[in-house]
Each structure stands twice: as structure tokens, then as C-alpha cells.
Amino acid sequence: MDASSVSYLRILMDVASDSHLPEGASMNDLSLPKAVSQAALSAQTINLGHQARLRSRNGEARGHTAGVAPGNVQGNLMVLPKDLASDFLLFCQRNPRPCPILAVSEPGNPMLPSLGEDVDIRYDIPRYRVYKDGVLVDEPYDIASQWRDDLVSFVLGCSFSFEQALVEAGIPLRHIEEQRTVPMYRTNIATTPAGVFHGPMVVSMRPMRPADIVRAVQVTSRFPSVHGAPVHIGMPHLIGIQDINKPDFGESITIHDDEMPVFWACGVTPQSVAMAMKPAFCLTHAPGSMLVTDLTNNSLASF
Amino acid sequence: MDASSVSYLRILMDVASDSHLPEGASMNDLSLPKAVSQAALSAQTINLGHQARLRSRNGEARGHTAGVAPGNVQGNLMVLPKDLASDFLLFCQRNPRPCPILAVSEPGNPMLPSLGEDVDIRYDIPRYRVYKDGVLVDEPYDIASQWRDDLVSFVLGCSFSFEQALVEAGIPLRHIEEQRTVPMYRTNIATTPAGVFHGPMVVSMRPMRPADIVRAVQVTSRFPSVHGAPVHIGMPHLIGIQDINKPDFGESITIHDDEMPVFWACGVTPQSVAMAMKPAFCLTHAPGSMLVTDLTNNSLASF
Numbered sequence: 253m254d255a256s257s258v259s260y261l262r263i264l265m266d267v268a269s270d271s272h273l274p275e276g277a278s279m280n281d282l283s284l285p286k287a288v289s290q291a292a293l294s295a296q297t298i299n300l301g302h303q304a305r306l307r308s309r310n311g312e313a314r315g316h317t318a319g320v321a322p323g324n325v326q327g328n329l330m331v332l333p334k335d336l337a338s339d340f341l342l343f344c345q346r347n348p349r350p351c352p353i354l355a356v357s358e359p360g361n362p363m364l365p366s367l368g369e370d371v372d373i374r375y376d377i378p379r380y381r382v383y384k385d386g387v388l389v390d391e392p393y394d395i396a397s398q399w400r401d402d403l404v405s406f407v408l409g410c411s412f413s414f415e416q417a418l419v420e421a422g423i424p425l426r427h428i429e430e431q432r433t434v435p436m437y438r439t440n441i442a443t444t445p446a447g448v449f450h451g452p453m454v455v456s457m458r459p460m461r462p463a464d465i466v467r468a469v470q471v472t473s474r475f476p477s478v479h480g481a482p483v484h485i486g487m488p489h490l491i492g493i494q495d496i497n498k499p500d501f502g503e504s505i506t507i508h509d510d511e512m513p514v515f516w517a518c519g520v521t522p523q524s525v526a527m528a529m530k531p532a533f534c535l536t537h538a539p540g541s542m543l544v545t546d547l548t549n550n551s552l553a554s555f
Numbered sequence: 556m557d558a559s560s561v562s563y564l565r566i567l568m569d570v571a572s573d574s575h576l577p578e579g580a581s582m583n584d585l586s587l588p589k590a591v592s593q594a595a596l597s598a599q600t601i602n603l604g605h606q607a608r609l610r611s612r613n614g615e616a617r618g619h620t621a622g623v624a625p626g627n628v629q630g631n632l633m634v635l636p637k638d639l640a641s642d643f644l645l646f647c648q649r650n651p652r653p654c655p656i657l658a659v660s661e662p663g664n665p666m667l668p669s670l671g672e673d674v675d676i677r678y679d680i681p682r683y684r685v686y687k688d689g690v691l692v693d694e695p696y697d698i699a700s701q702w703r704d705d706l707v708s709f710v711l712g713c714s715f716s717f718e719q720a721l722v723e724a725g726i727p728l729r730h731i732e733e734q735r736t737v738p739m740y741r742t743n744i745a746t747t748p749a750g751v752f753h754g755p756m757v758v759s760m761r762p763m764r765p766a767d768i769v770r771a772v773q774v775t776s777r778f779p780s781v782h783g784a785p786v787h788i789g790m791p792h793l794i795g796i797q798d799i800n801k802p803d804f805g806e807s808i809t810i811h812d813d814e815m816p817v818f819w820a821c822g823v824t825p826q827s828v829a830m831a832m833k834p835a836f837c838l839t840h841a842p843g844s845m846l847v848t849d850l851t852n853n854s855l856a857s858f
Contacts, residue, residue: 461793462787462788462789462790462793463786463787465788466772466784466785466786466787466788469769469772469773469776469784470772470773470776470784473772473773473776481769481772481773482769483766483769484765484766484769485765485768485769485788485789485815486765486788486789486815487765487813487815490764490765490813510790510793512788512789512790555858
């Protein structure tokens with residue numbers, strides 16, 4: 253899709269209307285006329301990431317992005333005012349395992365060109381969360397009305413990327429088999445503080461047989477920009493997890509007798525750390541509703 | 556050292572004599588006159604592997620090679636008659652984790668040029684073992700008098716190489732700290748049979764803390780030609796180990812409460828498999844007394 257057709261779509265989005273929207277939804281949630289949308293999509297059929305973002309932008313996609321544009325990198329979103337952004341950037345730099353940065357915007361600029369064609373962070377995620385003083389106040393389908401000139405967007409790598417690599421390596425993932433959200437735990441593993449940001453690491457857990465654990469370490473080590481290798485294997489009590497069947501986030505899953513829990517640094521860590529200091533204003537993606545980028549997971553492999 | 560000085564040393568070795576040798580030791584165990592030996596060594600001081608082999612060749616080195624020529628690859632030796640060698644080669648090809656081949660000689664040729672300057676397998680290991688019908692019958696300091704035109708030498712990678720990489724990565728090794736031989740266990744992990752060779756995998760064990768286990772998998776994965784990544788982590792009963800404190804070979808070592816046993820395929824596997832079929836004739840290195848090659852451990856890294 254060329255620049256002129258992008259502009260055309262944007263104009264259509266800005267003028268469209270739909271009476272079925274929930275109260276408070278903005279103009280930009282609205283569906284494009286089907287024929288226009290399909291014509292635009294067919295013009296760039298190989299860019300599944302852009303297709304996915306257009307579906308968010310025109311209101312066709314409003315839920316989870318798991319399985320959307322398989323092979324494309326998906327990212328967590330954290331939007332903070334500029335006065336907090338430099339501390340947060342430093343926090344991510346000091347804690348790359350839980351906070352692997354894929355892109356940081358210019359202040360006030362909603363575009364993230366390094367992540368793909370025409371990425372506009374105000375519209376391109378299916379659903380968002382708005383926090384004021386650390387309290388969730390809204391879950392809108394776009395953040396155009398929230399946008400400010402001092403906002404900085406951070407897109408962080410997420411586990412979907414390394415999970416694709418694990419599945420392609422033939423390693424079964426229990427939370428996918430059991431159709432649950434991956435279990436996550438607050439640990440006693442300290443992050444390295446930066447300015448106002450500090451707090452414990454949150455980890456996700458996937459149970460595996462020992463031979464698969466070896467392979468999983470190899471496979472995920474190749475992807476440092478999407479959490480990389482596990483931070484812990486077995487022995488959950490050593491990282492402060494009292495009951496493996498009671499995750500702090502997500503859902504409990506089955507661990508068989510011939511398996512051990514394997515723990516990866518989790519992208520919930522930066523959210524948890526940011527919320528703990530109750531920022532006056534903060535935007536994130538809604539859980540599971542991620543930014544689908546044009547980057548391929550394979551392009552992130554370090555070797 | 557050039558070819559002419561090598562020939563000179565060989566001639567000296569063949570004519571030297573020493574009244575302190577044990578009964579049955581061959582001519583080639585004998586010490587070179589010190590001045591000649593030292594002059595030869597000083598002429599090639601950067602080749603520590605060659606120095607080590609000369610010390611074996613001239614009888615100065617007769618024990619373990621642990622710590623000798625640090626950074627150089629050391630290898631296990633298996634010498635078999637040609638009629639068994641092709642099956643053994645196939646066995647190694649099918650079981651690369653326990654049997655990583657570094658070099659195979661031409662039948663009857665004692666030289667292994669791919670492993671370094673002037674490597675002569677008859678003299679260059681400090682001590683050997685001679686087996687007849689599967690029974691240990693001698694532990695000579697060279698195998699010149701045993702040599703036959705139908706013998707094929709196999710040099711297989713050993714754990715010294717990946718242990719160097721682990722130590723350089725800051726991972727402590729308990730058996731080194733406790734000055735014991737690494738504990739080894741027969742497992743229920745089947746090898747893939749080839750001809751007359753079959754039997755279970757033998758593994759070595761190193762206890763580590765979980766974070767170190769992740770790093771150890773990464774570090775050793777880079778060295779597939781010296782056993783590579785672990786084959787198992789934790790849960791020894793799953794691979795048929797009844798009592799971790801009673802190894803089948805080597806010595807028991809301490810496992811702390813915050814550690815798990817990590818298991819690597821062990822070079823004792825091919826020896827164990829070969830002895831189990833009681834070959835009419837077979838030569839190996841004596842335990843811990845390895846072939847020091849000119850290859851560097853770092854040169855074996857796969858990436």
C-alpha cells in the first residue's frame with residue numbers, strides 16, 4: 253500500500269460514522285466501508301501486520317491478538333508523560349530481560365516508523381487502558397482523545413515471539429493446550445531501580461520435561477529482544493513463589509510429574525513497576541491486545 | 556619445531572635408555588636428555604599442545620592431563636581393529652552427544668595430522684590401557700609394541716573443553732572445587748545401536764543453581780563437538796539414576812539445597828559400549844590421561 257492510499261484510508265476513518273458503537277468510543281473505532289477496506293488490504297496482502305493494525309484502526313478487531321499475523325512480532329505498550337519517560341527508559345535499559353525495548357517514540361509523536369508501515373499508536377491496538385493516579389479509568393478502543401504533546405510511547409517485546417519459536421521447535425506449551433492465560437508470579441528477584449521506578453520481577457511459567465527444557469533454553473536464548481532465555485528453572489521457592497498453583501496473574505495450569513516449571517522474565521514487570529508508583533497519567537494496551545508490528549519474529553534472532 | 560628436529564627427537568627417543576623403567580615398559584617411554592628436550596621445546600613455545608605431547612613421548616608426563624595446555628582440546632582415545640572400526644564409526648555417527656568424533660585415522664597409520672603437529676597416537680598420550688577379550692591386561696606408557704597394520708584410532712571430544720567454557724563463564728564446578736573425579740552414571744537413555752555396538756548412555760553430573768543452569772546450557776550448546784548441551788536437568792530418577800550419591804564411575808560430590816544436578820552425555824559411553832561386546836583387541840587412554848591436541852577449545856565453538 254502506498255502513502256496516498258494510506259492517507260485515503262485515514263480520511264475515510266475520520267469521516268465514517270456508526271450508530272452501534274458503545275458510549276464513549278471515538279470516531280476512529282469506526283468500520284471502513286467493506287469494499288474500500290478489502291481493496292486496500294488486497295493491495296498489500298503480504299503485510300499481515302499492517303492488515304492487523306488496519307482492523308484495529310477501523311474497529312473490526314477489538315479483542316486479543318494471539319494468533320493474529322503469525323510470525324509477526326507483537327509488542328506491549330506503555331505510554332508515559334515525558335517527565336517520567338526518561339526514568340522509565342533507564343529502568344528498561346537496566347532490566348532488559350523483563351523490559352526488552354522494541355521502540356521508543358519521539359515525545360508527542362504517535363508514529364513508530366521503526367515498527368512498520370504507518371504505525372500510529374493512537375489507533376493501531378485493538379483495545380487500550382487509561383490509568384489516572386494509578387487507577388484504571390477507561391478501556392477505550394483508541395487513545396486519540398487522550399493524546400497529548402508530552403506523551404512518549406514505549407513498545408516492549410512480548411512472549412508471543414519466543415513462544416512461536418518454542419512451538420516451531422516442537423515443544424508443547426501447556427497454557428496453549430489448556431487454553432488458559434500463561435500463569436505469572438511476583439518473585440523475590442529484584443529489578444535494578446531507576447529514578448522513581450523499582451519493584452520485583454514478574455515471571456511467566458511454562459512446565460516442561462527436562463530434555464525440552466534444554467531445547468527451550470537454546471531456542472529462547474536466540475531472542476534476547478523478546479525476553480530471551482529463562483531466568484529460573486525448577487525450585488520455585490528459591491525465587492519467592494510459595495504456591496505454584498496460585499499465580500499472581502493469569503491462570504493456573506497442569507504440571508505433570510515428569511516436568512519442572514521454567515520461568516521467563518515477563519512483560520508484566522514494567523507495567524507492575526509503573527503502576528506501583530501511581531503515575532498521574534499512563535496508557536497501556538489492554539491485556540492480550542497487543543500492537544502487531546511489521547517485524548518478523550525470525551528477524552529478531554540474535555544468531 | 557620443523558620436521559627435521561622432530562625426526563631428530565624421534566631418533567633420540569628410539570636409542571635412549573633408562574634403568575628406572577618398570578618391567579615391560581617399551582623403549583619409547585624413555586626420557587630425552589634434558590638439554591635436547593628443553594631446546595626443542597623452546598623452539599616452539601607457543602604450541603603448548605605439542606609441548607605436552609613431547610612430554611608424554613619422552614616419558615616426562617605419565618599421569619593425568621587435567622590442566623595441561625589450558626585452552627587446548629583434549630581427546631579420548633579408542634583404538635580398534637579395522638573389522639570393528641566401521642561399526643564403531645557408525646555408532647559414533649548415530650550418537651554424537653556421547654561420542655563426538657574429533658578425528659579418525661587411516662587403518663594402520665598412527666598419525667593424526669588434523670589434530671596437530673606430528674601427532675603420533677603410539678607415543679603422545681601419557682598412559683594407555685590394553686584390553687584383550689574385554690579384559691584390561693596392561694597400562695603401558697606407549698603402544699608402539701602393540702601397534703598393528705589393521706588398527707584404527709578414534710579421538711573423541713571430552714568434557715575438559717566445555718568445562719573450560721563453563722569456568723570462563725563464571726560457573727563454579729563442584730568436582731573441581733572438591734578435587735574429585737566428576738561423578739558418572741549409567742542411565743536408561745538408550746543409544747542408537749550400530750552393528751555390534753549397543754548399550755545405555757553414560758552421563759556426567761555437575762550440580763548448579765538454576766540461574767547457572769540456564770547459562771550452562773547456553774555456554775555448552777556452542778560446543779557440539781565436545782558433548783554440547785546437557786541431556787537432562789534435575790529429576791535423576793527419570794533417566795534411571797536411583798541414588799545420585801552413588802555414581803557408577805567417578806566420585807560422589809556435594810549437591811547443595813539450592814542446586815539441581817545437570818547431566819551431560821559422557822565420553823565413557825563409547826568405552827562402556829565397546830567393552831560390553833568384549834572386543835578381541837582394543838586400546839584406550841588411561842582414565843584422565845588424554846591426548847592433548849593443537850586445536851583450541853575456542854576453535855570448536857559453533858557460533
